[in-house]
Amino acid sequence: MPPDPVGCDVLEVRNLTVEYADVAAVDDVSMRVRRGEVLALLGPSGSGKSTLLHTVAGFLPPTRGEVWLQGHRVATPSQAQPPERRDVAVVFQSYALWPHLSALDTVAYPIRRRGSGRRTARVEALEILDRLRIAHLAERKPAELSGGEQQRVGLARALARRASLYLFDEPTAHLDTHVRGVFLDELVVRRAATGAGGLYATHDAEEALGLADRVALLNAGQLVQLGTPAQVYDEPVDVWAARLTGPASVLEAVVVDARAGHLSIRLAGKVAGVEGPVFTPMGEPVRMLVRPGWARLGGELPGRLRAVRFRGPHSDHLVETAAGEVLIRAAGPPRHAAGDEVSWTLSRVWPLAGSGARGH
Amino acid sequence: MRSRPAVLGQRTGLLVVGSIVALLVVLPVLRLGYVVWDEGSTGFAVLLARPGLGEAVTNTVLLAVAVTAVAVPLGTLVALGLRRADVPGRRWWPFAMLLPVLVPQFVLGYSWTQAYGRGGFTDTTLGVQWAPVLGPWGVLAVLVVNTVPLTYLFAAVGLATRAEPNLERAARASGATPMSMLRNVTLPLLRPSIAAASVVSFVLTLESFAIPQVMGTPAGFTTVTTTIYRDLSLGSDPVSFVEAIVLALLLVAITVIVVVPADLWLGPRLRVTRVADPEGAPIVTTPRSGSRWIAAGLGGYLLLGVAVPLVALLAAAVTPAVGVSPSPGNWTLDNFSFVITSRNIEALGRSAMLAVTAAALLTLLGGCVAVLERGRAGRALASLVTLTLVLPGSTLAVALLITYGRWLGGTLTLILLAYLAKLWAFAHRPISGALDRLPAEELQAARASGAGPLTAVRTVALRPLAPALLGAWLVCFVTALHEVTMSSLLYGPGSDTLAVVVLNSKELGRIGPTAALSVLLTLVTVAPAGPIWLLVRWLRAPRRARARSLAHAP
Numbered sequence: 001m002p003p004d005p006v007g008c009d010v011l012e013v014r015n016l017t018v019e020y021a022d023v024a025a026v027d028d029v030s031m032r033v034r035r036g037e038v039l040a041l042l043g044p045s046g047s048g049k050s051t052l053l054h055t056v057a058g059f060l061p062p063t064r065g066e067v068w069l070q071g072h073r074v075a076t077p078s079q080a081q082p083p084e085r086r087d088v089a090v091v092f093q094s095y096a097l098w099p100h101l102s103a104l105d106t107v108a109y110p111i112r113r114r115g116s117g118r119r120t121a122r123v124e125a126l127e128i129l130d131r132l133r134i135a136h137l138a139e140r141k142p143a144e145l146s147g148g149e150q151q152r153v154g155l156a157r158a159l160a161r162r163a164s165l166y167l168f169d170e171p172t173a174h175l176d177t178h179v180r181g182v183f184l185d186e187l188v189v190r191r192a193a194t195g196a197g198g199l200y201a202t203h204d205a206e207e208a209l210g211l212a213d214r215v216a217l218l219n220a221g222q223l224v225q226l227g228t229p230a231q232v233y234d235e236p237v238d239v240w241a242a243r244l245t246g247p248a249s250v251l252e253a254v255v256v257d258a259r260a261g262h263l264s265i266r267l268a269g270k271v272a273g274v275e276g277p278v279f280t281p282m283g284e285p286v287r288m289l290v291r292p293g294w295a296r297l298g299g300e301l302p303g304r305l306r307a308v309r310f311r312g313p314h315s316d317h318l319v320e321t322a323a324g325e326v327l328i329r330a331a332g333p334p335r336h337a338a339g340d341e342v343s344w345t346l347s348r349v350w351p352l353a354g355s356g357a358r359g360h
Numbered sequence: 361m362r363s364r365p366a367v368l369g370q371r372t373g374l375l376v377v378g379s380i381v382a383l384l385v386v387l388p389v390l391r392l393g394y395v396v397w398d399e400g401s402t403g404f405a406v407l408l409a410r411p412g413l414g415e416a417v418t419n420t421v422l423l424a425v426a427v428t429a430v431a432v433p434l435g436t437l438v439a440l441g442l443r444r445a446d447v448p449g450r451r452w453w454p455f456a457m458l459l460p461v462l463v464p465q466f467v468l469g470y471s472w473t474q475a476y477g478r479g480g481f482t483d484t485t486l487g488v489q490w491a492p493v494l495g496p497w498g499v500l501a502v503l504v505v506n507t508v509p510l511t512y513l514f515a516a517v518g519l520a521t522r523a524e525p526n527l528e529r530a531a532r533a534s535g536a537t538p539m540s541m542l543r544n545v546t547l548p549l550l551r552p553s554i555a556a557a558s559v560v561s562f563v564l565t566l567e568s569f570a571i572p573q574v575m576g577t578p579a580g581f582t583t584v585t586t587t588i589y590r591d592l593s594l595g596s597d598p599v600s601f602v603e604a605i606v607l608a609l610l611l612v613a614i615t616v617i618v619v620v621p622a623d624l625w626l627g628p629r630l631r632v633t634r635v636a637d638p639e640g641a642p643i644v645t646t647p648r649s650g651s652r653w654i655a656a657g658l659g660g661y662l663l664l665g666v667a668v669p670l671v672a673l674l675a676a677a678v679t680p681a682v683g684v685s686p687s688p689g690n691w692t693l694d695n696f697s698f699v700i701t702s703r704n705i706e707a708l709g710r711s712a713m714l715a716v717t718a719a720a721l722l723t724l725l726g727g728c729v730a731v732l733e734r735g736r737a738g739r740a741l742a743s744l745v746t747l748t749l750v751l752p753g754s755t756l757a758v759a760l761l762i763t764y765g766r767w768l769g770g771t772l773t774l775i776l777l778a779y780l781a782k783l784w785a786f787a788h789r790p791i792s793g794a795l796d797r798l799p800a801e802e803l804q805a806a807r808a809s810g811a812g813p814l815t816a817v818r819t820v821a822l823r824p825l826a827p828a829l830l831g832a833w834l835v836c837f838v839t840a841l842h843e844v845t846m847s848s849l850l851y852g853p854g855s856d857t858l859a860v861v862v863l864n865s866k867e868l869g870r871i872g873p874t875a876a877l878s879v880l881l882t883l884v885t886v887a888p889a890g891p892i893w894l895l896v897r898w899l900r901a902p903r904r905a906r907a908r909s910l911a912h913a914p
Contacts, residue, residue: 059804084816090808096801100823107821113810154805161809207536 010165010197016065018055025051027221038198040212048221050203053167058083089158097142105152106137111162111165126155167201205245239352242289249290251324255282267321275339275348288349292329299345308334373732376668384781388759397803411532420583424565427503433556438826441654448655464842466570469879470881474676481672495579505665513556518553522573559622569845588754608755660877676875695876711858718779719836726787749785753845770852778846787832794828827899841885
């Protein structure tokens with residue numbers, strides 16, 4: 001993403017702290033969302049994602065820090081612009097559809113608040129519903145819609161707001177896999193079409209990595225890491241971040257030699273050549289991240305298969321080694337049984353700092 | 361949402377509501393205290409020596425305890441019994457249990473005397489009479505019949521919102537018999553509701569006036585409220601006046617002593633977080649023998665407690681004189697034509713106008729407090745408004761009289777102010793409950809879609825709140841129409857309400873006309889209440905029907 005000049009950021013949050021019942025739900029967080037970018041807020045429940053979204057939307061005032069939207073300061077501890085005046089749209093986790101309004105009137109609502117007459121608003125609303133392929137549901141009330149349809153009406157309502165920043169509060173949390181896929185596809189299309197920014201809160205790492213341009217990891221209100229999906233997946237800043245962003249195995253090994261991009265490490269009595277960053281400390285035991293694709297079955301390193309699980313497209317093999325437990329994925333059905341001695345190869349590592357659950 | 365205009369709106373609202381409460385309640389009650397304090401200790405000594413004072417106080421407290429001790433278990437038992445799926449007429453009993461609310465207290469009491477007293481309905485038709493109906497036992501019985509709908513409601517709502525079916529199923533699956541489950545799981549879960557019902561029942565009995573006046577006074581059974589009434593309307597010396605004031609303060613003191621600790625302890629526990637499940641989940645599916653008895657018991661209770669007295673009242677209204685057998689041959693409309701005078705029609709018009717106005721204002725004020733209590737300072741205000749609920753009507757009437765009597769004495773305005781002060785909480789509670797159940801996200805979605813705070817409420821919250829608002833209006837309307845405790849103390853020539861007219865008619869001892877007037881008063885209440893109640897149910901129904909269709913949706 002080419003760097004944008006300051007002032008073109010759709011959202012900027014500066015040292016934002018939001019306290020909720022004497023607990024800092026958001027703790028000194030600073031980040032930006034650029035124009036046309038989707039930033040995912042990834043974190044477990046209670047990590048502050050919703051609180052951050054609510055503060056940006058205007059439902060909560062900041063305790064400390066500032067919120068800037070499109071270069072305007074909209075929130076400080078002493079003064080906060082109300083939600084209806086901010087250029088944001090919200091898609092809620094529980095849809096928040098109004099039970100007494102039809103889908104059409106629900107989507108027309110933001111258009112009417114802008115000042116349009118009822119007929120004009122309904123025409124525009126029908127157009128939006130049509131783009132989301134739910135125009136046939138226009139006259140239905142929320143209780144007559146399924147979960148996926150309700151979610152699309154909620155998205156349509158947000159789109160009708162024509163905002164520069166869209167806030168998504170775990171919108172697919174209640175949806176089944178198929179509907180979730182449909183929703184996410186539409187999101188990508190929308191984003192490309194309007195160029196608006198998006199802030200997407202979720203606890204699902206796969207969703208975040210697949211959808212976002214950048215990912216922010218939140219733990220107990222604090223920003224742990226901010227980077228591209230590849231960065232947070234391949235180069236997490238600590239064990240907690242590693243476990244959050246995907247299946248993670250942690251092995252302990254000693255680096256004996258390092259050259260540009262290549263490390264020789266000793267683990268389980270053998271020496272292996274792997275890809276890894278040159279700054280990894282040498283000579284002392286280091287905890288290293290191994291993603292499922294960074295090791296494979298077959299090779300020189302010894303191990304014992306603790307468990308095997310067939311997942312469909314691949315099988316997960318949990319291999320016990322002297323250096324730790326490693327998860328290896330092999331395509332197809334399992335070729336070994338639990339308890340077998342297997343050999344495996346390590347091709348890539350990433351060194352990790354810190355112990356497991358910070359703040360948990 | 362702390363932008364400046366919103367905070368300003370909240371502050372203005374708090375100021376307005378706060379000053380109304382101060383003017384209508386706080387100031388007058390303080391004035392009461394001042395008058396007593398001014399009296400000095402010598403006046404006190406004279407006062408305390410007055411005959412019957414101690415007796416009235418004792419009677420009042422004992423009555424309150426007795427009514428609570430009977431009505432609360434009764435209401436709870438009915439609520440528990442009606443949970444059974446196989447009780448005949450299961451759908452209609454809850455409705456029937458609440459019907460007695462539509463009968464004014466005075467009418468209920470009076471109709472009991474006409475039904476079971478000497479020379480009454482059962483006496484002339486069956487030769488059976490219950491002499492104690494005039495006296496403490498009669499008062500107790502009718503107060504119980506009057507209070508059971510309320511205690512039943514508390515218990516029923518408590519069962520629907522607190523006693524999770526799964527908790528009880530877990531008990532049964534662990535080997536508990538139905539009785540043991542009741543004792544160990546259901547009743548403990550119901551404790552907050554039962555406690556709340558007890559407090560309300562106690563307080564309402566403390567301040568009840570019409571029933572003790574109609575059934576107790578003729579037999580020499582006095583309570584604090586009837587003594588106040590006697591002192592203010594019949595006594596003409598200053599000592600009687602001061603006695604009334606002292607009694608009024610005493611009443612509120614007893615009330616506060618009981619209510620404040622109870623509310624402090626119960627308040628948080630009563631906040632309903634679970635939406636009541638109207639269908640519920642019938643716990644018992646195997647046919648059990650008791651169910652038919654339950655229906656029979658309820659039927660008998662309603663028959664003897666309400667139906668027979670009302671029939672007796674009707675009979676008294678259409679028979680020309682006492683003791684005449686109420687057979688169809690003797691029916692006459694003379695009593696009705698006697699009471700339908702222009703003066704009484706005026707009184708009826710006044711009552712209706714007063715009730716409609718009061719109900720509208722109260723719904724507005726109750727809604728304001730319900731919205732304001734979402735903020736920090738508003739919560740204290742809401743508690744204050746709740747306290748006005750338990751402020752005895754007699755006390756409030758006396759307080760308003762001595763504070764504003766000079767300018768507003770004997771006017772309808774004063775009566776209206778009294779209704780506003782007393783019935784505020786009647787409107788506030790249902791609206792507050794409905795607001796609690798309104799999902800916060802729906803209002804947030806409106807704000808995030810560009811609606812300001814007032815627009816958001818208007819477009820998104822009003823429609824779902826409509827049943828609660830209409831229900832609050834209806835409750836205030838009915839209560840204002842029935843109200844006689846305060847009206848009887850505050851009215852003047854040309855500002856008597858229909859309820860006061862009925863009371864005065866009874867005091868004059870004319871049975872036929874009083875019965876006719878009672879019938880009219882009841883009809884005037886039921887006639888609008890019926891359609892409006894149906895409207896409220898209809899407004900609620902679409903939600904339920906829609907929820908059902910969602911359950912069936914793919």
